[in-house]
Amino acid sequence: MALSGAGKQTNGRDVRIYENSDELSTELAEYIAEVSETAVKDRGIFAIALSGGSLISLMRKLCETPYNKTVDWAKWYIFWVDERVVAKSHQDSNYKLAKDGFLTKVPVIPSHVHSINDSVSAEQAAEEYEFLIRQLVRTRVISVSDFSDCPKFDLILLGMGPDGHVASLFPDHSVLKETEAWVTFIIDSPKPPPERITFTLPVINSASNVAVVVTGSNKAETVNIVTNGDAEPDRPPLPAKMIQPSNGELVWFLDKAAASKLDGAKFSE
């Protein structure tokens, strides 16, 4: 059953609330298909960056009818918003998660799948990935921002941890202040594994579309904090609150549990 909160604007944010993860997954698939169609119509290509975590299973309906047939998969170019520094066959790998749960179920072109090198150091992998993205911006596989030299992905899909982290951007971490690099690395992630590669905030906030997909009651408190317009006076903003595309669209996809502490959220019976 749809909730009355679905599609409502909360403090200028498009926050869509669904009864359960199945309904959310259905609407997320429709949203991704629409954004993909628009990008392919506008520029012949769809450049999408994926996160890991719960997002991938929430993309499951995109692998089913009608999307497995109607989406123009050959035009998709796939990237990762963040990656853990582990082998691609390791259970912690965001690439492996997407490969097993999504990429092997849809007809994407293997050479369009741009994963992060798992056989070098975190620092080198971040440098290489930024280099690759710079090349693909030059050839316009990825668009460029109208306001900076940043890449403009057609769609960036994020999850959010209970602590308010997005990608591998954790609360109070110095990489939140990074303004030059497009891709960077950390070696002290509070959530294992410690070494990670991540897009920086300027890249995420330059995207044409950003969706933050969150389920579960353990994230409800944080969802309220980060979707609420008010700044918390005594602490720096959580990473998820810093997701504010400068010239793009931001949509929050929540299930009822994740939305349960939202101020003013009303659910229909």
Ligand SMILES: O=C1O[C@H](COP(=O)(O)O)[C@@H](O)[C@H](O)[C@H]1O
């Ligand atoms: O460590 C990570 O966590 C976030 C959130 O994951 P979730 O399972 O709580 O949704 C994820 O978006 C990120 O890609 C991943 O590396």
